[in-house]
Amino acid sequence: MGPNGSGTGSGGASPARTGSSGAGLSGSGSSATGSGAAGSGAANPGAASPGDGGRQHGGRQHGGRHHGGRQHGGPGGGGNGDSGGADGGGPLDQAPCGFVITDPHGLIAQVNQHFLTSTGFRAEDLVGRIRFQDLLAPGDQIYYETHYSPLLLMQGAVREIAVDIRDPSGQRLPVLVNAVLDRDAVGEPRWIRTTVFGATDRRRYEEELLVQRRRAERSEERVRTLQGVAAELAAAGDLAEVGRVLVDAAINALHGDRAGLWLLDRREVAQATEVDEALGNDGLAAAATLSTHGLLQIAAVNIGDFDELTRIPLPDPETFSMRRRGPILFDSTESIRFRHPLIAAAMERTNTGSLVVIPLDVGDHRVGVLAAGCVETRQLSDDDRELLHALGRQGGQALERAALHAEATKSAARSDFLATTSRSLEETVRLVDRAQRLVDLVTRELAEVASVEFVETEGNRRLAESRAAGASETTGNLIGIEPGRAGDLIAQVVSGTRPKLLAERQPIAPSGPRPANWWLALPLRASGRTLGALVLGRYERAFSVDEVAFCSEVAATAALALDNARRYEQEREVAYTLQRSLLSGGLPKRQGLRIATHYRPAMENLEVGGDWYDAFELGDDKIGIVVGDVVGRGLTAASAMGQIRSAIRALAGAGLGPSALLGQLDKFVGQFDAGRMATLVYLELNPRTGHVRYACAGHFPPLIIQGDEEARYLWDGRSTPLDAYSGQPGRSEAEIRLMPGARLLLYTDGLVERRGRLIWRGLELLREEMQRHRNAAATTIVHGIADAMLRDEAGRDDVCLLAVSLAESTPFEEQVPADLAELTGVRHRLRAWLTDHDVDRHDGFAIVLACSEAIGNAIEHGYRNPEVAATGTVTISASIVDERVDVTIGDGGLWQPRETPPDRGRGLMLMKRLMDEVTVDRATTGTTVTMSRRVRWVGP
16 A cells, blocks of 8 residues: 555554544544435535435445546546546556545545555445445444544544554555545535555554563562662561561562462581480481471461461472472462372362462572462463572572571570679579579570579489579479489599580370470589589470580580589678677666667678777776778678777776777787788667767767757767877877766768768768657667668678667656556656666566566556546556666546456466566555556666
């Protein structure tokens, strides 16, 4: 049909048509019968050619070809009767392209020979019979009516419209058409001149371009997909996230509904070095079979129970390890049943129609496999294979990076765990506490059960044990030192230097292999000897070689901490025994004098401090009292404390006085370093006169409260700590007189010193507490002040307190209502008064009980009348005369005997048994009971 034009066309709407929009030219949806609609002649008033005869009559053709325009050729036909192109004689027949002239409705009026030759039509079959649009393919006919014709009507011409013309046999011929609309003098459409160019080669070329474009689009889409996957893989932080990204990508690429990712587990499972044939183990070979074939699932979609492969089959080892490049499609179970029976069986069981296995490689190294499937049977195109292959390469690299990152993270976590373990063990001091903290730590990270077994002189003992939060109490037995295999295992560890691993088979399960419990015993070695064993247990989970090596590092770190705790406890026990032996001596006992002491050891660590107190008899009715503090801790400090304490007693017996005694102590402590810079306060007290001489060697000042005065510190008589420097001018001392009822407190620095607090604040708090205890007994003072001052202290330092009180001469006097409810308060106050006056505890109990009976009798017998009892009172008075306590109880009621039940009436008899003397004087004005008892005096 002449030179090939441009444009494309197909049976449907052409993708490359030019000029499209508008309404139909004829204004009617005429059919492909070759004739116009009724009344169409009115739309073409300028058509006078005989070629229009068929259209003018509105029927099918009248005369066919004769009336169609061969004799009346229309605008392009000239005067030749054969100008329709059937005989090739007209000038249009010489045109190098097809030429068609139609009326405004598309009815063909004239065609040239080129068009007839190219399409295979005859002129008589077309002219006056067929509309041009009826020659077009169905899709192009619609395009003609909706776009081509309206556009031609509006613009007067269309250019390079790609359509398909059907030849007589129905074959489609791609062509490119140009059309021009001729109008008459009044502007009405008259003729449509259409040129037709063949476009077969161009159509083929454009189809090839379209294929390439689609291929480029798919390639671009694949690149975008891979870029998106790469971005998500780059953002993935661990193996699980990488697995999720790859599984989702595989499902999307295959348009599937299930997928899973497995890694090649390269961990080497540790072999059991001890087996128990009695429990059914068959030796090391049996232990080796406890591991799987080396696949570790890290991600899955639509997988319910991995062990039963409910949704996606697990690739068998042969498929997993083979070196075939690219994805592998399993679309038929029959074709793979012999070579891959596991996959075939799993596909049938899980209703998987197609399964694609994608190797995940890094170079020649395989790291895992990605599998995706769907219910339908599906084939893979080359593009699909290329995408999945690229996904496998990307996935392999991402998994390798994640594995390296996980390895680095694991190494960092292990280093952090070792540091945390070491630091946590150092936070406690006692051996048992450290052992318990150790097993608590390892059961959070390394095992499900753990214990620490220690070797001691009298045998082995378990220091601590722990079980992980999720571990069942009934699953397995916590291993320990006991007869049988467990004891033998630990005995081997203790006697050697290497870890021992035990695989213990559980009873046979209903189906499948028997699970096993794994026990790892690690030696705890320090200072060249094995202290014991750290035993770790797991249920159904083996230890890898790498894990055994790390657990050995943990055991080595723990062994040092446990050995230090053991040494500390041994040294502390010796120092504590020495210190208690020095502090446990009896204190002086004098009437009216009360000395109370309190010692609280440091709780932050187990080392014994150098704080001490002492009180002893001197000549001339004097008592020596000292409180001191040696620098340092432990056995050295306790030994120095004992030497200084003994030296003070020896020097005080020589009657040197406080200042001279301190001067001699300077010379004494200069002979051994442990005693230097020790501080102390020493005083000599005469209880009878209350005279006190005292001296302070760098120690905190004594605190005194007496009479109506405020509590105050004694800042006189101060000098430097012992042997602080040579050539000092001499020690000073001071004097003070204690009045009856005075309280004096001596203490060590741990009572007032705090980190982050000024020392003056601590001294002020102590003075306020002394104010609150101004009338308390000496024992109450030391315990009450210690509790108040040490409430916020974590026990960083040991504390010594010594309180001295002089009894007041005032008797006990009280008057209480005649109410039995008052008895409790009276008993408490009387007991406190007796305690303050140093009455022996047994004697004090007897006196209080006798007084309670006398007061009760006075209320019951003297005030039986409720009206009289409402206003009645009972008077109690007590005094100390020489070695005797005299008590008087009186009431103002009238003694009224009453019938006594069998279980009562023994009050007077009880009073006579408790007291040395009892006298009852009954009168009309009241009853008076006088009692007396000789007592003993007690010291602290």
